[in-house]
Amino acid sequence: MTARHPSPPGRAAPRLSEDRPDLAAGLAADTAARLLAMRVAMLLVLLVSAALSDGVLHAGSHWFILGGYAASSLWLAVTARRRNSARLAWIATLLDAALAAYIVLEYMMAAADTADEHGTMASRLPAFLLLLESGLTLRPRHTAVFAAVVAGVWSGALGLGLLDPGLGLPPAGPQLFGLLSFLVASAFVIEGVTRLHRGVAAMLRLEHERASLARFVPAGIDLVHRDGPTALQPRHACLLALDIRGFSALTRRWGEDRVVGWLLAVRALVHAAVTEHGGLVDKYVGDGVLAQFVDGAPAEQAAAALACVREIAERMEQMNETRRREGLPPLALTASLHAGEVLVGVLDDGARAEFTVLGPAMNALARIEARAKRENLPVAVSKRVLRLLGPAAPPARRLPRRPGEEDCPDLFGLDPLTAVAS
Template sequence: MTVAPGETGRPPATLPRPDPDRPAPARPGETALPARVRAALSEQQASSEILIGWIQLAVVTAFGALYLVSPKAFPPEVEFRPIPWALGGYVAFTLARLALAHAGRLPRWFLGLSILADMALLLGVIWSFHLQYMQPAAFYLKAPTLLYVFIFIALRTLRFEPGYVLLAGGAAAVGWLLMAGYALMWDPMAGPVTRDYVLYMTSNSVLIGAEFDKIVSILTVTGILAVAIVRARRLLVRAVRESLAARELSRFFARDVADRIIDLDAGIEIGRGELREAAVLNVDMRGFSQLATEIPPDDLIALLAEYQGLVVPVVQAHGGSIDKFMGDGVMATFGATRPSATAAADALRAAADLADAAAAWGQRRRAAGRPAPAVGIAVASGPVVFGAVGDQSRLEYTVIGAPVNLAAKLEKHTKAEGVRALTDAATYGSALKQGYRPPAPPERRPGRSVGGLDEPQDLVVLAG
């Protein structure tokens, strides 16, 4: 089954897209990815950067609130307070980062700078604790605020790029190593080094093993997250590729069929069909073959595209699915790809609307001095078999049954009857039972001989 332009599946994402000419740089093993896949990855990363920015703003707001409510013990001679300035500068930096992220203009160097700024802010705040409380530098080594390091490292996983996780973890480990070194060697009030854990916990002494454990923990968590991101990115790439494939699939298949293929637990099985009560609608342009020999190829294809663009939306509006395009013919089904209790009624409503739309379309083309072929429409209903046909190398979902043949014959017979749309009496009766109400009583033509059918048919004119 195929589908015309317009049945494209999901709407496009509304998040800001990165420059399409600059898709996300390929990672090892991703160099063969199509540009559109890398562009989709960039779009996902752009949305992640917006989320990261808001989380950073929340964190710095929490820092500010914590600073405001905590007691201050700076000596009177200390006039410069670094923390308010650092927090204020970081708020401005974060707001700029958010603006760039929302605009989709966040350069990679700025991302690296943002990670270093995160760690500088956090470690700077921790470092200031010994000034704030007038204690030796070893005092800040016991601050639980160090746990925020893991938040900043974890934030970088949202982008699915292990390099940024490693940068965050590396910056944190180096920063804490420098802070421990300052507490041991450069602080004029440095506390003693001890191996006594109780003394370490109850004084300003330094336990080297404890600081070593912190750095090892930071590096270990960073490494684990980086490995997880490498694995998760592979899954993300696969998911993006499958998502794009599904979106393209919905352009070649009716939406219900595309969803059916995507959601199958196992592969499509040839030779298995489903019996459905459905309606089949056939539409065809009259005289198209002759017209194809009289107008330029570009005009012919433009005419065909315009005609198909007219038919498909009307069919879809009434719950129908395009089964196939046959040159200038279109075959649609109602209740075949998805069971429906109103298949016949929906098909007749679609046929009536198509007849009106085709008439208006023909008038517009004639007024513009362009060819305007007439359109024939027919509907038949009854039991059909819906399933996949073909072989393992080429499959097609379609419907098989008497209504398919009858609709095709009735569409050709519209010429003999001199009408635009026909159906058989049985289909019309089913539609009435399903709630169909015509705008006016239709003309009935009983006992008509239809080409290709052995038995006379009782017909109902849907549009004269």
């Protein structure tokens, strides 16, 4: 049995998956200006470094590359909202990797004879800064590609220098130390980004599922499964079905317009009692109400459900006293209780959301309800519910089976007012 709640027309319910690129794109929203500011700050550092040097290391190509990188960064920031964010992210990653690799390679090619400490720091700064920037986007694959490109160019240049000393590359020792430092930093950043990505994805998934369930489940009942998706999950529940006895006859005698008001009053009464006892109303079917108690241990669920039935009976008695004074017929309910394992959760295809409870226990509850109506019982409980109640179970009379009722669980009748209180 399900409770169906359509999503607003024209709006698909949001979805979140840890493996989809939506997470990084969503977290990167509104960060284009900040990323541009980081690139501008790094370019300023490179410009200052170039201005302070004697110019030997910075030929015209150096300024051309920096200018092109600045223009491309500005273009990325301006078009980030209008173009494919995934494609732009890869373009930005490759541009960053190309700049970092170029600065390292330029220094290695031009600074063999004029190497200095400031030049060494300036040549490595873009690689480390852009590595951190790539990590802040929470895209582990992009960060890994950036590190691989830079490290590949760096190690390739070192290898060429060792194979052909005539290239005039600087000594391999300092460069090897810089390369190893970059590789270690890359490993730490990639590992941290991967952990953070998974943590943020899990947190957003939980919040998304709680927001979906909030439309159906009262506050204080947590059906979210922290280890994975919870569209449907196995869970023990105590099930309660309530019906107004003789409702069809009342409708024929008093008319539909008048009886509808009585039905709404009973629904409000039942909903309040179920919620107060930690249960949740699944759905309304005609003059019937289906509720579940899924919070706590199975014994606690059964105790809460039975206490709820007693509360409903007491409130119905008070309502009927008022109805008698007004010359209206009293209303009687049949309550059916069963317990068992069910699949519970929200199924949402983007067009319609359904709070769903499935399983053999639901089918058995329908048979218990039908039999309780035939017997005209105020409260009928299955043998499983009585076992869950243990020593606290109230006195009950067992109903004998009739032909055709072999598939119905063992059934017991209770008095809702006196038996439960004992």
